[in-house]
Amino acid sequence: MEKFVLRYFTLIRTIIAILIGVIVSVALIFLISREPGFSLRSFLLGPFLSRSRFSNMLETASPIIFCGLAISVAFHAKQFNIGAAGSLYLGAAVGTAFAVSTRMPAVFHIPLTLLVAGAAGAAWGFIPGILKARWKASELVSSLMLNYVAYYGGLYLINFHFRDKGAGYLVSHQLPQSAWLQQFMSGTRLHWGIVLAVVFAFLVYAFMYHTTTGYEIRMTGHNEHFARFGGINVLRIVVLSQVILGLLAGFGGMTEVMGIHRRFNWQMSPGYGWDGIVVAIIGRNHPLLIIAASFFLAYLRVGGQVLNLMSDVPWEMVTVIQSLIILLITAEAFLSQWRYRITVRQAERAGGAS
Amino acid sequence: MNPLLRSIFSAQFGYAVFRVMTPLLFPALGVAISHLAGTINIAMEGTMLVCAFVGVMVSAATGNLLVALAAGVAAGVAMGAILGYFHLKLKADIILAAIALNMFAAGSTIFFLFILAGDKGISSGLKSLVFPQVHIPLIKGIPVLGTTLSGHNVLTYGAILAVVLFYLLIFKTPLGLRIRAVGQNPDAAQSVGINVVRTRLQALMLSGFFGSLGGLYLSMGYVSWFARDMTAGRGWIAIAASTLGGHMPLGTFLASLLFGAVNALAIYLASLQIPSELIQMIPYVATVIALTVYSAQALRKKTRKLKAGEGLPGASRPPGEQAP
Numbered sequence: 215m216e217k218f219v220l221r222y223f224t225l226i227r228t229i230i231a232i233l234i235g236v237i238v239s240v241a242l243i244f245l246i247s248r249e250p251g252f253s254l255r256s257f258l259l260g261p262f263l264s265r266s267r268f269s270n271m272l273e274t275a276s277p278i279i280f281c282g283l284a285i286s287v288a289f290h291a292k293q294f295n296i297g298a299a300g301s302l303y304l305g306a307a308v309g310t311a312f313a314v315s316t317r318m319p320a321v322f323h324i325p326l327t328l329l330v331a332g333a334a335g336a337a338w339g340f341i342p343g344i345l346k347a348r349w350k351a352s353e354l355v356s357s358l359m360l361n362y363v364a365y366y367g368g369l370y371l372i373n374f375h376f377r378d379k380g381a382g383y384l385v386s387h388q389l390p391q392s393a394w395l396q397q398f399m400s401g402t403r404l405h406w407g408i409v410l411a412v413v414f415a416f417l418v419y420a421f422m423y424h425t426t427t428g429y430e431i432r433m434t435g436h437n438e439h440f441a442r443f444g445g446i447n448v449l450r451i452v453v454l455s456q457v458i459l460g461l462l463a464g465f466g467g468m469t470e471v472m473g474i475h476r477r478f479n480w481q482m483s484p485g486y487g488w489d490g491i492v493v494a495i496i497g498r499n500h501p502l503l504i505i506a507a508s509f510f511l512a513y514l515r516v517g518g519q520v521l522n523l524m525s526d527v528p529w530e531m532v533t534v535i536q537s538l539i540i541l542l543i544t545a546e547a548f549l550s551q552w553r554y555r556i557t558v559r560q561a562e563r564a565g566g567a568s
Numbered sequence: 569m570n571p572l573l574r575s576i577f578s579a580q581f582g583y584a585v586f587r588v589m590t591p592l593l594f595p596a597l598g599v600a601i602s603h604l605a606g607t608i609n610i611a612m613e614g615t616m617l618v619c620a621f622v623g624v625m626v627s628a629a630t631g632n633l634l635v636a637l638a639a640g641v642a643a644g645v646a647m648g649a650i651l652g653y654f655h656l657k658l659k660a661d662i663i664l665a666a667i668a669l670n671m672f673a674a675g676s677t678i679f680f681l682f683i684l685a686g687d688k689g690i691s692s693g694l695k696s697l698v699f700p701q702v703h704i705p706l707i708k709g710i711p712v713l714g715t716t717l718s719g720h721n722v723l724t725y726g727a728i729l730a731v732v733l734f735y736l737l738i739f740k741t742p743l744g745l746r747i748r749a750v751g752q753n754p755d756a757a758q759s760v761g762i763n764v765v766r767t768r769l770q771a772l773m774l775s776g777f778f779g780s781l782g783g784l785y786l787s788m789g790y791v792s793w794f795a796r797d798m799t800a801g802r803g804w805i806a807i808a809a810s811t812l813g814g815h816m817p818l819g820t821f822l823a824s825l826l827f828g829a830v831n832a833l834a835i836y837l838a839s840l841q842i843p844s845e846l847i848q849m850i851p852y853v854a855t856v857i858a859l860t861v862y863s864a865q866a867l868r869k870k871t872r873k874l875k876a877g878e879g880l881p882g883a884s885r886p887p888g889e890q891a892p
Binding site: 246294296341345348349350351352354355356358359360362363366367369370373374488491492495528530531532533534536537538540541544545546547548 | 608610654657658659660661663664665667668669670671672674675676678679682683688801804807808811843845846848849852853855856859860862863864866867
């Protein structure tokens with residue numbers, strides 16, 4: 215048992231943090247709801263009780279998976295680039311501009327549109343990367359600023375050049391059908407984006423854990439000096455990890471446009487960039503755990519919406535719970551006393567045996 | 569272009585710049601002080617939101633402006649202390665902890681607004697108070713200058729006073745010296761007996777103090793209610809303003825003024841059908857450039873020092889010389 219705890223300590227700590235979050239939400243519901251039993255049922259079971267809600271959960275998860283993967287690659291290299299939001303927004307805007315102004319069969323249109331969006335995102339990730347590598351400019355601050363530049367740039371592109379003046383509100387022209395990601399379940403908006411997201415999670419997993427470059431990224435994040443002495447071109451890794459971040463975030467934004475809205479309709483930046491950080495933290499930067507974390511986050515969101523709709527508890531409770539879970543997971547010292555005591559006990563036992 | 573220029577050089581525009589600047593300058597000072605202590609508080613967005621909410625709620629409940637001010641400031645200092653506790657004591661990464669606090673603020677303010685006031689968007693149903701406007705006796709009479717400088721909210725003048733306060737605190741007090749020492753070289757500071765953890769905690773609490781005034785201004789001066797996500801990214805712009813200003817009092821003030829001017833300009837441009845998006849990009853691009861220039865300078869200084877102390881271990885080639 216003790217060995218098991220030591221071995222899987224981070225995973226156990228994460229699960230305990232999530233459990234505490236769930237317990238607090240149950241307590242909150244009992245405190246404020248007039249029918250706590252019913253509210254609790256809507257919150258915890260609601261997402262599974264209807265087909266549309268269940269598919270809603272999967273739809274919500276797919277851009278979050280992309281952003282989580284994006285962030286995780288940069289976090290692996292210890293690059294605090296929070297520019298996924300900017301790459302996602304600009305990527306989707308540029309991709310939309312490309313899709314509405316070209317005509318070709320779907321076989322080319324879909325991959326090319328995705329590639330254009332990914333390239334725009336990647337270019338956006340390159341800037342903080344090169345500024346950090348060359349001049350040690352904080353990627354945190356520069357990526358944050360570039361989020362705004364991407365937001366205003368994307369808005370300008372759509373509102374002044376690709377705006378559908380026939381629509382009653384500020385949106386781009388509709389994408390030609392050849393650039394649509396098909397929705398494959400009737401009565402829902404579930405589209406191939408979720409499949410793409412999962413495929414990309416496996417690709418990122420293979421890349422991070424089974425290629426030399428992936429190893430170099432992880433080693434650079436682990437110990438930059440050691441990586442440098444080991445002959446890794448750290449500067450290349452710093453840039454590359456952020457380029458990959460931008461690429462994946464660009465894909466994430468574009469699949470959402472191609473699968474659900476079929477036109478660019480974000481007048482505000484959607485919060486997927488932040489969600490990506492959340493699931494990267496909960497999934498501890500592991501691509502496959504990020505899938506699980508994204509479904510968990512999507513489950514909380516949809517559960518919160520059901521709660522909001524059916525009972526007297528506001529869905530913002532979910533945001534509070536989510537922040538609590540993140541705080542506990544990121545707090546390295548949380549539960550570390552426990553691990554310390556086990557380690558000491560084991561050492562004493564080993565000492566007594568010899 | 570004529571109507572545009574006319575509106576820019578009008579006294580009303582000058583007034584608007586100060587009005588828009590106030591909720592940027594306070595949190596920018598908060599970011600600056602945390603940066604000087606060697607940490608960075610990116611939880612300004614959340615801090616302001618919580619304080620804006622607390623100010624409105626307490627003023628509506630007590631009807632006393634000073635109590636509301638005290639409660640708002642206490643909330644801000646508490647936010648700084650919580651961030652410090654998680655970062656310094658529980659060893660959480662300060663960036664991630666701050667992101668979590670921002671989420672907490674966005675969720676909890678609406679959560680409690682709904683519980684306490686039964687509304688999820690805006691607190692206008694509550695009778696909350698506002699800070700008074702101040703008309704400066706002598707300046708008020710001067711034609712253009714009077715309109716620009718007089719008649720502002722008391723907190724706008726407070727923000728300018730806060731710049732002076734910040735200067736005095738950082739450069740003229742023992743605490744300021746400790747903060748700068750800890751920020752420049754924590755090991756050296758530790759070796760002369762400065763408690764690094766405590767000093768950083770103090771800096772983060774001061775950071776929360778500055779941020780709280782920005783939040784209070786938003787809900788009790790700029791407008792007279794609390795609304796969902798009413799900080800609208802000002803806490804992030806504060807990081808830009810502080811960076812652009814080199815984290816120094818005068819620089820931060822001027823940078824906030826620039827951001828205020830550009831935001832005020834964007835409001836005018838939108839009414840003139842000119843794409844304001846491109847104008848609004850400018851200060852962010854400027855910040856990225858300034859950040860790069862500062863960083864390059866710091867890097868060059870460090871490299872030169874290393875070269876001067878030849879043979880020191882770790883005096884390896886600087887990162888800038890390697891081709892990426």
